[in-house]
Amino acid sequence: MSVFNITSVFFREYLPGVVYVNAPRRVCAEDCEASCVAVRQSLNTRGVMVCEPDIDPSILIHRDPRAWEELLGWRCVEAFLEGARGVGVGDLQSLVDYSFGAPSTMWILLAGVEFEGECAPLWEDYVRRRRVGMGARTPFPRVEVGAELDVDIRISPAYMLLPFHDVKRSWQRNAPTLLRHIPEIPTALDPHYYISMAFPPQLRGLAERGYVWVANTKSRGRRNHALAEWLYWLDHARMPHIDVALGRFVPRSPLDKVIKYAEGASAGCRQNKRRLNCLHSAR
Amino acid sequence: MTTEVLTNVEAVRRWLAERGAVWTERWGPPPRGIYALRDMHPPSHAEEACRQGLPLVYIAAVDRSGLYYIFGDVAWTPQLEKICRAVTFVVETEPLRDGLNAIVKFVARTRHLPWVSFRPEVLRLAGICDEVRIECEPREVWKKMVETAKSKNKNKTETASGGRTAPEAEEAGGGSPEGSEEDGAKSANDLGNVGGASVRVLHAEVRRDHGDGGGVLGGGARGGLDPAAVAAVLRAVERCLGREAVERLTACLYV
Numbered sequence: 001m002s003v004f005n006i007t008s009v010f011f012r013e014y015l016p017g018v019v020y021v022n023a024p025r026r027v028c029a030e031d032c033e034a035s036c037v038a039v040r041q042s043l044n045t046r047g048v049m050v051c052e053p054d055i056d057p058s059i060l061i062h063r064d065p066r067a068w069e070e071l072l073g074w075r076c077v078e079a080f081l082e083g084a085r086g087v088g089v090g091d092l093q094s095l096v097d098y099s100f101g102a103p104s105t106m107w108i109l110l111a112g113v114e115f116e117g118e119c120a121p122l123w124e125d126y127v128r129r130r131r132v133g134m135g136a137r138t139p140f141p142r143v144e145v146g147a148e149l150d151v152d153i154r155i156s157p158a159y160m161l162l163p164f165h166d167v168k169r170s171w172q173r174n175a176p177t178l179l180r181h182i183p184e185i186p187t188a189l190d191p192h193y194y195i196s197m198a199f200p201p202q203l204r205g206l207a208e209r210g211y212v213w214v215a216n217t218k219s220r221g222r223r224n225h226a227l228a229e230w231l232y233w234l235d236h237a238r239m240p241h242i243d244v245a246l247g248r249f250v251p252r253s254p255l256d257k258v259i260k261y262a263e264g265a266s267a268g269c270r271q272n273k274r275r276l277n278c279l280h281s282a283r
Numbered sequence: 284m285t286t287e288v289l290t291n292v293e294a295v296r297r298w299l300a301e302r303g304a305v306w307t308e309r310w311g312p313p314p315r316g317i318y319a320l321r322d323m324h325p326p327s328h329a330e331e332a333c334r335q336g337l338p339l340v341y342i343a344a345v346d347r348s349g350l351y352y353i354f355g356d357v358a359w360t361p362q363l364e365k366i367c368r369a370v371t372f373v374v375e376t377e378p379l380r381d382g383l384n385a386i387v388k389f390v391a392r393t394r395h396l397p398w399v400s401f402r403p404e405v406l407r408l409a410g411i412c413d414e415v416r417i418e419c420e421p422r423e424v425w426k427k428m429v430e431t432a433k434s435k436n437k438n439k440t441e442t443a444s445g446g447r448t449a450p451e452a453e454e455a456g457g458g459s460p461e462g463s464e465e466d467g468a469k470s471a472n473d474l475g476n477v478g479g480a481s482v483r484v485l486h487a488e489v490r491r492d493h494g495d496g497g498g499v500l501g502g503g504a505r506g507g508l509d510p511a512a513v514a515a516v517l518r519a520v521e522r523c524l525g526r527e528a529v530e531r532l533t534a535c536l537y538v
Contacts, residue, residue, distance in 0.1 A: 086346060086379030087408055105404045108317065112348025163404050165321065184421040188403035189412055194421060 049083070051076035052117035055242060057126045058137060058158035063100045063192075063237040065092045067246055076113075083109040100237065104163040104187035132161050134174060136225035138232075138241040140215035141258050147217040151203065152177045153226050157233040160187045177203075178230075196234050207231040210253030211240065291393075292370055295340055298389055299372065306374045312359040313341040313371045316351025319387065319405045320396075323358040333367035341371045344386050346379045352405060354390045383409035397530035436514070 053059075055071040062068075068077060069092070077092055087109065089095045099106050107127050115123040125131040136156045155175040164171065164187045171179055178185075182198045185191060206214050206227075215228035232240040236250055243249045244259060251257050299306050329339055341355035351373075359369065376382020387401060387409045398406060398418035406412055412419035521529045 083348065086377070087410070088378075088380055102404075102407045105407050108350060108404060108408065111346075111350045163402065165402070182421070183423055186403070186419070186421045188407040189416070189419040194424070198423070 049079035049113045051079040051113050051115055051123075053115065053119045053123060054117070055245075056119055056122045056137065056158075057106075057132065057161055058156070058239050059242060060099045060106050060161055061103050061157060061192075061233070062239045062242050063096060064242075064248075065096045067238070067242055067248075068092060068096055070246065071242070079113045080110060083112055100192065101190045102188045103161045103191065106161060126161060130162055130166065132159055134159050134170060136215075136229045137239065138215070138225065138229055138244065140212050140223075140225055140228060142223075143212055143216045143255065143258065145213050145216045147213075149206075149217045149219050149224060149227075151219045151224060151227055153224070153230065154222070156226050156229050158239065160185060160191050163187055175226075192234070192237055199230070199234060203227065204231065204234065207235060207252055210251070210255040212255045212258060213253065292338060292340055294393065295342065295372055298393075299374065302385060304374055304385075306372050308370065308372050310338075310368065310370050312364070312369045313343045313353045313355060314351050314373075316343060316345075316353045317402070317405070318358055319352050319354045319390070319402055320356070320400055321402050322400070324356045326357055326360050326363050329357045329363060329367055333363075336368075338368040338370045339363070341369060342386055342390070343371050343373045344376045344382055345373060346376055352376075352383060352386075354386055356394070379408060380410045384411065387411060395531060397533070399530060 051072070053072050053076050055067075059068060059071060072080070077095070081089060081092070081095055084095055084098060087098065089098050107130055110123075110127045113123075113127065115127075122133075134155050137158060153175045155171060155178070159167070159170070164185045171185065177200075181200050182195060186194050206217075211228045211232050214231055215223060215225045217224050217227075229240055232238070232243075232250075235252070236243070238248075240249060249256070249259050251259070296308070332339065339355065339357060339359075341353055341359070344352040344354070346352075357363070363369075374382065374386065376386075383405065387405065390396065391398065391401075398411060398415065401411075403412075403419055406419050417424070517529055517532070520532055
């Protein structure tokens with residue numbers, strides 16, 4: 001079977017200047033079965049896939065299908081699956097794996113999805129305008145640890161949702177320490193695998209003192225929240241703010257236990273405001 | 284004469300027809316979308332072709348969501364409108380991966396482009412990274428592999444030539460293992476490593492070309508070329524002309 005097809009609707013709407021057409025009409029598949037029913041439920045009146053996520057797009061690098069179910073819901077999952085079907089993704093697990101392995105391709109695959117709800121602006125920014133917040137999402141509690149690190153990483157792992165080559169200068173300016181060891185972040189090919197191998201071991205070792213400790217160390221007057229996020233993400237392949245929201249944060253040291261969970265808190269639409277109710281100051 | 288940019292309308296038309304593709308063809312610049320090539324030629328590269336009256340050819344693959352993936356050598360700019368004609372082949376890809384895969388391979392073959400010329404996202408979506416993973420890896424990985432392979436190859440050549448230095452062995456045409464099938468495969472791998480990471484493409488490409496029914500070399504690395512000689516040439520090309528030239532040469536030979 002040919003891998004190409006085209007519909008006459010397409011010609012009418014998009015190609016007014018067509019001079020040559022070789023297009024047998026092939027519209028709806030007769031084999032549209034049960035899976036299509038679920039898809040239809042996700043369509044709005046204009047036939048566009050609609051999704052109402054309860055989380056910011058950084059869930060796309062959160063390798064936990066349960067979290068996807070809980071925070072995105074099946075309506076979103078179906079919409080995402082529909083978008084990714086063309087690249088061989090067939091179920092939630094493979095969708096999570098694909099997204100985790102190629103986060104910077106997701107804005108392309110989700111181009112046909114429409115977003116609603118509180119988190120919609122963040123998704124619209126990502127999918128339509130290719131904009132993602134650079135900073136850390138997890139508002140780690142403030143603790144005076146009195147340590148200073150010679151590290152300059154102010155970019156969250158979530159920034160890998162954008163193609164590296166499109167935002168290379170941001171990486172160079174805001175994560176020079178990381179780029180010294182990993183000059184090219186492979187945002188489209190298993191970044192977790194590669195970064196785990198190349199991440200400076202002396203920085204990985206800091207995690208033993210706890211993510212909260214790392215987050216509260218300072219570099220040039222700033223707290224290292226982003227570094228703590230990287231360490232957590234490398235250790236668990238999950239984003240810490242999502243784990244916190246779902247009560248699944250894995251402490252690495254006694255100090256990490258100061259993180260408390262909020263009952264039913266919204267996970268992370270407020271990624272840049274750092275005021276999640278679920279986290280409390282340890283002081 | 285080969286032009287700097289894709290101008291052969293008939294070649295694209297013929298290929299689409301051969302693939303059994305369904306497409307539309309229209310005169311005009313490509314729609315807005317994602318350019319599939321990482322580094323496009325500047326518009327000045329198109330001027331010569333335009334002066335000769337040749338059109339700039341674009342292939343616009345469109346997916347179900349209406350997103351266009353544009354394959355062309357020059358990013359279209361308004362300044363080109365005055366001097367250039369453009370023809371755009373709009374092809375709907377379904378499923379996306381297979382459609383993109385076919386177009387990426389066609390463009391790579393006809394333009395003699397190494398995979399690194401394409402955006403990693405497009406390669407990933409096209410499934411190229413599953414076929415030739417190394418091509419999607421970061422350059423740092425390449426460098427390490429090339430260095431490791433070079434040192435391995437050096438040791439091997441020295442051993443094979445009985446203590447002669449590598450250049451001497453190359454001049455004598457030695458170092459090419461003969462014998463079992465296994466040895467042959469091994470030497471093919473070594474060849475690849477010498478030429479850089481793109482070698483692995485070489486094998487994958489050869490398989491693909493058979494599938495497509497039209498590889499340039501047919502037998503590929505296992506064919507008539509002496510791996511040691513090719514390795515020597517690739518080394519010389521890298522030394523004299525740089526890494527980019529090696530990539531282009533391997534792509535040209537084996538894609």
